[in-house]
Amino acid sequence: MVGQGEVRCRITDEDIIEGYLRPKVNGEATANPRFIVDNMGEELYTREPWLLPQPTDPILNPREWFCLGKRNSKYRQAEGVDCEGAWILIQGRTPILSEESGEVIGATMRFRYCFRKKNDKAAMAFSNWFMRQYCLCDKSKPYNTPHVLCKITCNI
Template identity: 85%
Template sequence: MVSEGEVRCRISDEDIIEGYLRRKVNGEATANPRFIVDNMEEELYTREPWLLPQPTDPILNPREWFYLGKRNWKYLHAEGVHCEGAWILIQGRTPILSKESGEVIGATMRFRYCFRNKNDTTAMAHTSWFMREYRLCDKTKPYNTRHVLCKITCNL
């Protein structure tokens, strides 16, 4: 489901979960596409989005990037990062269903990058940067895996 302010991705949610994220988590010997930046770890949540590597590929929309990494639980809601900005949750967990079986295979959460002026302790200014975080669904611990694949878009 595409939300307001987000460009529709050319890669389906199911392909992101099954084709990329699950293979990475399971350690399958497959080459990640060159448009996915791997091993971002916590940097994805602690750096301003415009400072992240931004590879291009014909399969991607302009100003759309993918990053594989592990979620650090201290950034549970991606707030409180080491800069003046933060990824603020704007849409909670949305299940991703397999088209074939109808079972839940993953989930997505949506964030928007906001920042605070140095002397302002309350107001957050919105930016045009969005992140959709994809997680696997483990039947024993739903939505609890640390591995994530994130799509970041800049809608100028």
């Protein structure tokens, strides 16, 4: 489901899970596409979106890129480094099904970056930054893999 200003990616959810995330997490030797930034040792939620590396590629929409990184254990809200804002959960876990088998192979969650208002430290204002987090789902440990692939989008 795409909504609240998010642009639909040209790569399917199943391709993201089976083509990029699963091989990387399983340690398989695969060629990472140039549009995916590999930050496997870093938690993506601790950096403001404009501070993340931003590669471009013709397969992606403008102002869109992917980052591999660690999953955040705090789903509801994740503070940025400068505490200028936070990623706020706007859509809970949605399963991703395999077209072939119909089994759940992963899940996605949607976040939107919010800024702190200058005169009111408690109030937040929505930005044009979105993040769709993709995680694996295994039968033995559903949704508990430590790494995720996130699609970052800035809509103008």
